Amino acid sequence: MQNRLGSPVLGILILAIVLVAIAIGVAAVLRIDLWGDRGSGLPSRFSYDLEAFQKTDPAQIGYRETGRISVKMLEPRNVAVGPDDKIYVAGDHAVHIFAPDGQRVRELTLSQAPRAVAIGGPHHKTPGRTYVAMKDHVEVFDAEGNREAVWESLDERALLTSIAAAENDVYVANAGGRVVLRYDVQGKLINRIGDRDDLRHIPGFIIPSPFFAVAVAPDGLLRVTNPGGHRVEAYTPEGDLEQHWGKASIEIQGFCGCCNPVGIAILPNGNVVTAEKGIPRVKVYDSEGEFVCVVAGPESLLPTRSANEETRTEHKLKVVALAVDGHGRVLILDPGSRSVRIFEVKQETNRKG
C-alpha cells in the first residue's frame, strides 16, 4: 500500500528536481556574457566612443562608388595607375595588373612583399616601366614585366612606404628614415628631401607610424604627407619647401587623430586627394588646401560600427591606399574587403573635385 502511494509522489519529486536543475542550467548558460554585451558596469565616462565622429554630412559627399575590382591577395598594400589607366595592385609577393574595366591582364611575381608601386606615365622617360618599393630597396620592371634592375638597398632602418614616378625622376618615401629620396631612372640617388633644416625653414617629417606618402603634381612639385604634423607639404625636386597646409582636427576639414593623412594622390586638375586612418575618410582639397568634398567617409569604409575601436591586431581596421586615374576617378584600395573601389564625381553636383 505504501509503495503504491509513494511511487507517484517520488516520481513527481524526481521530475521536479530534474526540471529545477534544467532551469538552473539554462539560466546559467544564458547568464554567460559571451560577447561582453553587458559591458563592464563602468559609467559612460570610462568608455571610448567615436560614433559621433563617424557620420558624414551627405551634402559634403561629392563622389559615389561606381565599381569594385576584387583583388585575389591576402594582403594588398598599394595601388597605382599606369598608362591607358591600367590599375596596378601590389601585395603578397606580386603586382596584379588590371584593365580599367577590372579585367585582370597580367601579374608580376616578386621575391618578397612589396610596399608600394609606381608606373612611368606617358611623359616618363620609359613609359610603362614599373617601380616596386620593397622594405629597403626598389626593383624595376619593364613594360613587358621583365625585371630590369634591383636598386641598392638602404640601411636597416629603412621602411619604404610610397613611390612616385615623375618625368625624369623617381621619388621614394622612406618612413624609417623620415625622408623622401629623389633618384634618377637608373637608380642613382640625386638628393634627399625633407630633412630638418632650420636655415631652409624645413621642420622635418614626423612619422609616428609606418605611413608616409609622396605624389607628383601637374605643377611639377611634390606633395608629401607629414602625418605627425597633420599637413601636406609641397617641395620642389631640389627639396625646397614651397607650401604647406592642413590642421589637426576631427572635424571634416582637418586631419584626425595622432597622425594623418597617410595617403595622397593628385587629380588631373591639381586637386589633392588624401586618405586618413583611425576614422577612415578620403577627401579632396584644392591645391591651396581648401577642403572641397568627401570622396568616401566612415559610412562606406568601415566594415562595422565598432571596427575603429578594435584593439586586436588582426582585427584592427586596415589602412586604405589611394590612386587617381586619367579620368579623375579615385581608386581606393580597401585591404579589408580586398578590393579596389572606384569612386566618380556625382553627376548631380557641380563640384570642383
Place this chain on the structure above:
Amino acid sequence: MTDGKQNVDRRAFLGDTLRVAGALGFVGIAGFLAGRKSRGGELVWQLDPHKCIACGNCATHCVLDESAVKCVHSFSICGYCELCTGYFEPAPISLTSGAENQLCPTGAIQRQWIEDPYHEYKIDQSLCIGCGKCVKGCNAFGNGSLYLQVCHDRCRNCNECAIAIACPSEAFSRVPGSDPYLLKRREGHA
C-alpha cells in the same frame, strides 16, 4: 630430474643488487628532477594584449577593490605623438594637460615634453584602474603601444580568476611564473 633450487653465488647476488640499486637510483633522480621542474613552473594569470578588447571588465571584475590589471606602455612602439589619442579626448579643446582635454577618467597618464614635437607618456599605476579607455584611443589612431597587463605585485593569483571568467575575448591564460608578462614587442608591430 632437478630439485627446483637455483645455485646463487655471491658474485651474482652482488651484481643483481647493484643493478637494482642503480635502476632505483636513476628513477629517483628522474623523479626528483621532474618534481623540481614542476615546482619551478608555478603558473600565474596574465592577459594576452593581442586578444584583449579593452572592454573594461578588468576594472570591475577583479576580487581586489582596485584591480590588479593596469595599463602599461611599450615605449619602443610609441610614436611619442604631440596629439596622443590615448591621452587626449578625440576632439580636445587644446593640446594641454588640462583635465578637460584628458581621455583618462582618473588622470593616470602623465605627459612630458621630450623635444619638439615629441612627448613621452607614462602611466601612474597608483591611479590606473585598468578600464582600457586609453588602450582603445591609442589603438584607434596610433600604434597600440598602450595595453593592459595583470600586475603581479598586486595579483592574488586566485585559483579561479574572476576577470578571466568575465573576459569576453578569452584573453586570460596561465603563464609560467618565471615569465609572467605578455609584452607587446616592436617586431609584432605593423
